[in-house]
Amino acid sequence: MKLTPEERIQLHGFNNLTKSLSFNMYDICYTRTKEERKAYLAYIDEQYNADRLTAILSHVAEIIGAHVLNIAKQDYEPQGASVTMLISEGPVESAPSESFEETPGPLPSSVVVQLDKSHVTVHTYPEYHPDEGISTFRADIDVSTCGEISPLKALNYLIHSFDTDIMIMDYRVRGFTRDINGHKLFIDHEISSIQNFIPDTVKNMYDMIDVNVYQEHIFHTKCKLKQFDLDNYLFGYTKDKxxxxxxxxxTERLKLEMDEIYYGKNRV
Incomplete structure (x- = not known):
């Protein structure tokens, strides 16, 4: 529903609320030999190198309407990469009213909103079990914005940018802003769950758990892929071999690994 200027909250000065989204994804693979593990890690390093991650974050900045001020990126040895972007206010006079709605955000498009003193970062963490067998790839993306829109509007694009088995997402609103009467506002939009910003087509693919602390404006959602096809977790061959x-x-080893990551505890 589009709000009229009279219906929108009138603020005193700039909106000082900080809204932070942490998007954490895992890709899991079975690598039965050192050679397979080495090939998998090389594949991951190529797929998610600093240049590819920079392109992903640039699209995130586009979605939330930010100017990219500075980019720092690095590929690491033997594996892993990091990218940090400093972003500033977008070239618009006011944020669109639909930014308040609990709906999935867009894929890359010309959505623009106000931002200031904000940043987007990504770090990758390839990892493997010391006894061979399981290799994992983790990417952590943080989007922090000031202003009216929530970085959750970039969530739909982030989900579609990674082929992921497990997603863990945290969203928090910090600080306060004031209305024209000086009354403090500790949140400026409705939110009941991060899930409301994820398309139904994606939600149908995952088991999901919420842990929310509404009075503290802290929201946590984690997702694990429902369907399991062993061929998707073998590197360089298929299960018929x-x-x-x-x-x-x-299969048992892979499912145990995913359950331990999803529930955050060792199960053996």
Missing amino acids: LSTAEQQEI
Whole structure:
């Protein structure tokens, strides 16, 4: 619903609320030999190198209507990458009223809103089990904005930018701003769950758990892919190359790994 100027909250000065989204994703692979593990990590490093991650963050900045002021990026040895962007206010006079609605955000488009003193960062963490078998890739993206819009509007694009088995998302509103009468506002938009910013087509693919602290404006959602196809977790070959016993053993190891990451605890 589009709000009229009279219906919108009138603020005293700039909106000083800080809205922060942390988007954490995991990709899991079974690598039965050192050679497979090395090839998988090389593949991940190529797929998510600093240049590719810079392009992803540039699209995030486009979606939330920000100017990119500065980019620092680095590929690490033996693996991993980081990108940090400093972004500033977008070239518009007012934020669109639909920014307040609990709906999935767009894929890359010309959405623009007000921002100031904000940043977007990403760090990657390839990792593997010391006894071979399981390799994982984790990417952490943080989007922090000031102004009226929530960085949750970039969530839809981020989900579609990574082929992920597990997603863990945190959203928090910090600080306060004031209305024209000096009354403090500690949040300026309605939100009941991060899930409301995820399309139904994506939600249908994942099991989801919410842990929200409404009075503190803290929202937490984690997601684990429902369907399991062993072929999606083997690197360089398919399950028909394995015996039935091998398929069962590998499946159990992969599902255990995903459950431990999803629930945040060791289960053996």
